[in-house]
Amino acid sequence: MILALQTQHPPARVQVVAQEFSYSLSRTKVRAGRVIIELVNHGQDTHDLDMRRIGSTRIIRLPSVQPGQVVDRELKLVPGRYQLWCAIADHNARGMHAMLRVVSKKPARRRPGKTQRALKSAGRGWCATSRPAAIVEAARNEPAQRFGHRGRAVRAQVPPTSGIAQRS
Numbered sequence: 235m236i237l238a239l240q241t242q243h244p245p246a247r248v249q250v251v252a253q254e255f256s257y258s259l260s261r262t263k264v265r266a267g268r269v270i271i272e273l274v275n276h277g278q279d280t281h282d283l284d285m286r287r288i289g290s291t292r293i294i295r296l297p298s299v300q301p302g303q304v305v306d307r308e309l310k311l312v313p314g315r316y317q318l319w320c321a322i323a324d325h326n327a328r329g330m331h332a333m334l335r336v337v338s339k340k341p342a343r344r345r346p347g348k349t350q351r352a353l354k355s356a357g358r359g360w361c362a363t364s365r366p367a368a369i370v371e372a373a374r375n376e377p378a379q380r381f382g383h384r385g386r387a388v389r390a391q392v393p394p395t396s397g398i399a400q401r402s
């Protein structure tokens with residue numbers, strides 16, 4: 235069911251404008267999943283785009299584009315930080331590189347996690363029934379334990395002050 239929802243969701247888009255010698259990204263953060271990377275060449279030289287998630291050895295390659303041309307590719311990206319660079323000649327060293335952050339899906343709208351739900355339902359059970367009963371029982375037994383006899387005897391030791399003062 236989750237997979238079906240994911241495929242219905244339109245892919246995110248990131249446009250990368252290449253020129254001598256820089257990349258300009260339409261956004262530097264995108265949600266994980268299907269992402270269309272569009273490489274636009276606004277320069278006078280041929281440029282391309284390689285990208286690699288930090289921690290991974292796999293390099294995703296977009297074909298080179300001639301000046302004035304566009305190429306795009308749909309990818310499935312997992313969360314992480316991705317390095318983007320132009321692999322032509324020394325373009326990378328001359329500044330044609332950028333970073334794209336891929337973040338988990340819908341962090342704000344996510345329903346409570348399994349642990350939160352378990353805590354909530356456990357809390358309901360404990361607060362409404364078990365725990366108050368246990369606390370009441372403990373409170374009832376505590377004076378008797380402290381003074382070495384039953385609760386009734388302890389209550390009798392409490393001086394009857396305020397009630398009498400108000401009555402007279």
Ligand SMILES: [Cu+2]
Pocket residue numbers: 252280281282320321322325330
């Ligand atoms: Cu280049």
